[in-house]
Amino acid sequence: MIALLSRVGLLAIALGLSALLALLGCGRKDGVAPIRSHFNLGVAHFDDQQWDAAAASYRRALSEDPSDRRARFNLAVTLELAARDAADEVEAAQLRTQSAEELEELLRRHPDDLRAMLNLAALAGEQDGLDAGRTKYQSATEAHPRSAEAFAAYASFLLGQEEPEDSADQAQRALAIDPGSFAGNVALGDAKLALGDLDTAAEAYETALRTHPDQPVVLRTLARLEFERGRAEEAEVYARRALLIDPDAPAVHRLASRIAEQQGAIESAVYHTWRARDLSSSPEQAERDRQTLSRLYGRLTTASAAE
Amino acid sequence: MNTYTKHEIVTGGFVVLAAAIFALFAFNILDIDLRIGSDLEPVQLTAEFTDVGALTVGDRVVFGGTEVGKVTGIAIKIDQLTREQADALNLKGSETVVRPGDNGQVIQVTFEVDDPNLRMDPATASVSISRASLLGRDQLALDPGRLPADADPIVSIGGKDMTPLAIAGQERLGFDGLLARAGPILTAAQATLDNFNDKILTDDNSNAVKSILARVDSAAEEAESFLTSAEATSDTVRGLTENVQGRIDEGWPATRAAIESLTQMAGTLEKQVELIGAEAVGLLAGADQVVRENRPEIAEATRRLRRTMFEAELLARKLRSNPSIVVFGDDDPLLDAELNDQAWLLRSGRAQPYQQRDENP
Numbered sequence: 001m002i003a004l005l006s007r008v009g010l011l012a013i014a015l016g017l018s019a020l021l022a023l024l025g026c027g028r029k030d031g032v033a034p035i036r037s038h039f040n041l042g043v044a045h046f047d048d049q050q051w052d053a054a055a056a057s058y059r060r061a062l063s064e065d066p067s068d069r070r071a072r073f074n075l076a077v078t079l080e081l082a083a084r085d086a087a088d089e090v091e092a093a094q095l096r097t098q099s100a101e102e103l104e105e106l107l108r109r110h111p112d113d114l115r116a117m118l119n120l121a122a123l124a125g126e127q128d129g130l131d132a133g134r135t136k137y138q139s140a141t142e143a144h145p146r147s148a149e150a151f152a153a154y155a156s157f158l159l160g161q162e163e164p165e166d167s168a169d170q171a172q173r174a175l176a177i178d179p180g181s182f183a184g185n186v187a188l189g190d191a192k193l194a195l196g197d198l199d200t201a202a203e204a205y206e207t208a209l210r211t212h213p214d215q216p217v218v219l220r221t222l223a224r225l226e227f228e229r230g231r232a233e234e235a236e237v238y239a240r241r242a243l244l245i246d247p248d249a250p251a252v253h254r255l256a257s258r259i260a261e262q263q264g265a266i267e268s269a270v271y272h273t274w275r276a277r278d279l280s281s282s283p284e285q286a287e288r289d290r291q292t293l294s295r296l297y298g299r300l301t302t303a304s305a306a307e
Numbered sequence: 308m309n310t311y312t313k314h315e316i317v318t319g320g321f322v323v324l325a326a327a328i329f330a331l332f333a334f335n336i337l338d339i340d341l342r343i344g345s346d347l348e349p350v351q352l353t354a355e356f357t358d359v360g361a362l363t364v365g366d367r368v369v370f371g372g373t374e375v376g377k378v379t380g381i382a383i384k385i386d387q388l389t390r391e392q393a394d395a396l397n398l399k400g401s402e403t404v405v406r407p408g409d410n411g412q413v414i415q416v417t418f419e420v421d422d423p424n425l426r427m428d429p430a431t432a433s434v435s436i437s438r439a440s441l442l443g444r445d446q447l448a449l450d451p452g453r454l455p456a457d458a459d460p461i462v463s464i465g466g467k468d469m470t471p472l473a474i475a476g477q478e479r480l481g482f483d484g485l486l487a488r489a490g491p492i493l494t495a496a497q498a499t500l501d502n503f504n505d506k507i508l509t510d511d512n513s514n515a516v517k518s519i520l521a522r523v524d525s526a527a528e529e530a531e532s533f534l535t536s537a538e539a540t541s542d543t544v545r546g547l548t549e550n551v552q553g554r555i556d557e558g559w560p561a562t563r564a565a566i567e568s569l570t571q572m573a574g575t576l577e578k579q580v581e582l583i584g585a586e587a588v589g590l591l592a593g594a595d596q597v598v599r600e601n602r603p604e605i606a607e608a609t610r611r612l613r614r615t616m617f618e619a620e621l622l623a624r625k626l627r628s629n630p631s632i633v634v635f636g637d638d639d640p641l642l643d644a645e646l647n648d649q650a651w652l653l654r655s656g657r658a659q660p661y662q663q664r665d666e667n668p
Contacts, residue, residue, distance in 0.1 A: 039663075040663045043660075043661070043662060043663045044663075046660060070661040073658075073660065073661060074660045074661055077652070077657070077660045078660075080657075081651075084651070114658070115658035118656065118657060118658045119657045119658055121656070122655055122656045122657045125656070126655075133656075137656070149658065153656040153657065153658065154656065155656075156653065156654050156655065156656040157655070157656030158656075159654075160654065160655055160656065183653060186653060186654075190654065217649070217650040217653070
């Protein structure tokens with residue numbers, strides 16, 4: 001009887017441990033597969049840049065729950081990205097209008113939604129000018145005075161409107177709230193780069209990389225920055241890291257080619273230009289790559305003849 | 308005498324039936340023909356190749372996409388070797404590498420054709436090794452030759468005991484073969500162009516000009532050979548396309564699209580080869596005249612020839628790195644990753660979208 005009880009006890013302990021592990025696994029962000037829902041399907045389509053399919057999934061999620069702010073916001077972002085790829089300007093304008101309508105609906109349901117406020121401000125700034133954008137971003141930062149993301153987004157907007165000094169100020173405010181803010185550091189780096197303060201820019205980008213070491217955009221910018229500062233070896237390291245993460249980025253291949261050519265590694269430069277040419281979607285850019293390639297082959301031939 | 312119940316008889320019947328099914332299945336697996344009284348014997352044929360690739364015994368023999376027989380044997384044929392050749396093949400203590408085709412050493416493929424409706428003239432017939440699809444097995448593609456329309460089909464005169472008829476085997480030219488031929492041409496052309504630039508454009512040196520022009524002529528011959536090979540490959544691709552297209556069912560739209568793409572690519576390849584050929588021939592023909600007349604035109608001719616060879620080299624490299632572009636093309640705009648969408652969102656002052664399982668909206 002005692003043996004039976006001990007076995008049952010062991011079984012109960014094992015089951016309890018299994019349940020605990022399962023619960024811990026569910027709590028981990030990357031621990032288990034995502035639940036199959038319309039929203040998650042939309043995110044998957046979004047990651048694949050399938051804008052139509054993503055928008056359809058988000059709309060299904062909203063038909064089940066119209067107050068789902070995540071689905072509505074993602075739908076608005078998806079429509080804006082679809083507008084970037086639209087065949088003509090008329091279709092793009094329609095998609096942007098739909099995006100703005102979704103964001104306004106989101107704000108009607110959730111008046112304090114920061115993401116919706118920021119994206120509406122960006123849309124307003126692009127369509128109605130700098131002052132309209134400023135007003136909306138200031139409303140967002142006043143509503144969320146402790147949000148580094150809000151100030152960082154404002155800074156990025158100002159830089160896009162060619163106001164680098166104001167942009168740097170707003171980025172500093174973002175970093176005063178959260179010194180490790182990725183968006184804040186990137187915004188400060190961008191603003192300082194535009195102002196010609198390369199050292200501060202590099203420092204800001206490196207801080208951003210510490211929290212997000214796999215961001216190809218920052219790696220590419222740092223590679224360009226180091227290259228322009230005449231530090232080809234450091235630039236090469238950043239370019240290589242960027243290509244490891246995104247091997248199909250033609251802009252990084254072009255930069256890597258320039259770096260390699262400056263270092264005298266002509267064959268490597270030829271390889272990167274060749275890849276950039278194959279990956280380029282614009283015929284004009286591809287033609288420029290061909291000319292670069294032709295020039296590099298000339299250098300390669302001269303070098304071989306000299307040997 | 309034993310008596311059996313109805314239940315036992317039915318059970319026994321099922322056992323016998325199952326055994327018969329297994330036996331049929333086994334015969335099918337072993338490819339044993341159970342037909343009795345067939346009055347047609349397949350024709351035994353042989354063909355010789357220097358390289359049979361992945362062809363194996365049992366692979367199909369096809370004519371116009373239809374199976375007409377199968378491969379029955381593959382063996383290295385060594386009886387053509389003389390004593391000296393056999394001695395030469397003794398590699399003990401030697402570093403000589405004997406490649407297929409060296410010293411008359413070939414691969415003999417034996418196959419049989421059993422379609423009674425096939426007309427064939429062994430004197431003009433030939434076979435080549437092809438592939439049914441990109442992922443399919445190798446097969447022998449039969450060209451039955453030129454047979455008069457009123458002649459009798461000869462497929463019934465064979466038999467397993469008769470000496471196989473030998474027909475011609477056509478070697479296939481893969482991309483590697485094409486590139487192997489292109490490489491020396493490009494090297495020769497590059498060397499020629501270097502001399503062209505360095506020597507002609509400096510002093511009036513007629514002897515050097517003659518020497519260089521001789522080398523250009525030599526390169527032209529090689530280029531012509533290369534172009535012929537490229538055209539042959541293009542023909543092969545087109546032949547494969549037509550072969551497969553004949554068998555495409557309307558219900559396979561994806562396959563049809565791939566085949567149409569292949570056809571288009573074959574056409575593009577052909578045009579490119581023609582353009583390169585026309586450019587090269589035109590340049591080489593005009594070189595002598597141009598050298599005498601004026602130097603700027605020489606420089607332009609050099610630039611254009613260099614450009615042509617450069618394009619040919621790039622085409623070859625692209626084909627070598629990714630032969631599937633022949634089928635699918637190579638202008639995939641989705642590969643472009645300039646300023647990705649996440650970066651655009653970040654730098655335009657927008658918020659990032661929510662991710663899966665993001666629990667804090």
